[in-house]
Amino acid sequence: MLDSLIIGAGPAGLAAAVASARQGLRVRVVDEFYQPGGRLLGQLHQEPDGTWWNGLAEAARLQQEAVEAGAEIRCGVSVFHVTRQDTSWIVSTSEGVMEASMLLIATGASETPVPIPGWTLPGVMSIGAAQVMTNVQRVRVGTRGVIIGINILSVAIARELLLAEVKVDRMILPAHSVISGDASHPVAVMQSMLRIAHLAPSPLIRMGSKWMKSTWMQRLGTALYPSRGFSMWGIPIQLRTAALAIIGVNQVEGVRIAHITPDGQPVSGTEQIIPADFVCIAGELSPLAELAAVAGCPFAYVPSLGGHIPIHNERMQTPLDGLYVAGNITGIESAKVALAQGTAAGMSMAFSHGSLRDPHVLSDSIKQIEIVRNNATLQFHPGIRAGRMQVGLMAAERSL
Amino acid sequence: MNARIMKHPILGERDPGKTMQFTFNGCAYSALEGETVAAALLASGIRTLRVHEEKGTPRGMYCNIGHCYECRVTINGIPTVRACMTLVEESMIVEAGTVLPTPLQKGGHHGCLIP
């Protein structure tokens, strides 16, 4: 029987596999996708020092390390149920039943869209879909597109599309609806972009920190005024324009847009239809915790971490015997934090197993998560620490 | 314009690998090694992968990572296979989902095939 089964071959799952297999555990990693790497696979952005973070290369490196450490990686395997039976976890998959004494769920996140009328038309896709199609599958998603939703992720991916010579006509906001929230509110969007700019000379933006602190913020501030917005790498970013509907008969043909007031209301008489053959919808990410739920794990609802989080302690243990979590399922943060969490989860499993005896190795790996978080050039949400503390307290209440 | 990104300023050249043939709704298409069904069809300009089983509205790839199931097709006779998660294999037979009959529903119909 396996000592540890890891669901999800993203940064957290692979790092956990490396750490635990190196400690001598029998480890298997399964993933639905045909290639390991998870959300690392599409990532491509420039660090403040000018070097590129290439998620594909990171994934290949982790895969190699995991295999060299003795872990087995199986792709194209979908897990549809997990249950605890006596002293082991029974994992039902599309490739049959697997059994392990410890289970790590590292399934990452899914995108919560902001829907626009017409968004079911072929040619409309999530922003993450465009990223994977461009950087992993290396096929252009269209010849002229519109990105609906302006946030740190969509701005980063807009640039990736540009690198692949995919024309992004403009980035605009979704039209206001009762469920669009802050995403359709120009001032709120500007503030969230400014917050990110202030916290980090973003690795996503080529110009570097100096430019960020001056022109970038200034431009954002003034962007509320001329409604045509400002440009980044030649892509117009229009905080004062909203997508009212996506137009097309059998597939995307265009987007009906209008100017909006600073609080997001359309200005009458400004409607027009712009041509497009693809549209990307950029929403928020939320932890993909369905397998933790069917396992019976209790949750904490923490908006700053992206929604419902399986309760876990700093050793990444849940209240369920032998069930661990790591990566974006524990809260939306960068891939580097997920990597550090994965390593800690791997050490934690090895410690529980008994093959790792030195508690300092485990505690150092836990401390490393915070070091990585502090050094992160990109903070997804200002409330991450408070949110993590809340989850930690809820774990402590359960004597975890 | 060639939809395939053979050269990339950061990721470098794409290895074309071998070319494979497959069919979608009876028409022949080609794919490069390592392309998913969704990617290979998109590279040939095909975005509609199925129609809604009840309403008949056209659908294509949406999330591209296996979460939304919008790109589900029938492959070699097996239904509900995600085109975004499945690599093309030589001589693969891919079929779009069609409208299904809903005779028991109020105002229901007996279904029709998309052209």
Place this chain on the structure above:
Amino acid sequence: MESHRVIVCRCEEVSLADLIETASSYSCTARELKLRTRAGMGCCGGRTCRNMLDQVIEAVTGQKPDHAVSLGYQPPVRPMSFQLLGGRK
């Protein structure tokens, strides 16, 4: 309102208008909203729209999500053939 015509649940083609009307008429929970409209009960298992259903309930009834997950998860969390569930591949 145009924004109400937008489809929220892509699998079952349930519109925002349907959801708002149901949530208002029954002043219900996200779970009841799902059962009444079928939103979140399609092929994807609600992975795409479940958070939006919570948002509709919050907008209409003021009920905010709490620690318990409002829309339960049931296995299988992926559509699986009866053949596979029956133990044959």
